[in-house]
């Protein structure tokens with residue numbers, strides 16, 4: 001029997017909303033995302049490990065933005081890290 005262990009990065013959208021992108025200058029949608037690394041067993045994620053990466057992605061130009069930078073530009077939005 002072959003036992004399959006592995007790792008996988010899973011991207012989860014924590015929040016979304018509207019903003020004016022500082023890169024493409026379009027009033028569009030943003031998505032606040034988080035990537036977690038998981039250990040997998042037969043391709044099924046078992047538990048997460050390591051540091052989680054979070055970023056805000058513009059849905060127009062797909063540029064990932066630093067959440068701190070995003071908060072400075074959009075102080076009314078409150079990104080909640082989960």
Ligand SMILES: [Zn+2]
Nearest residue numbers: 021024058061
């Ligand atoms: Zn953009």
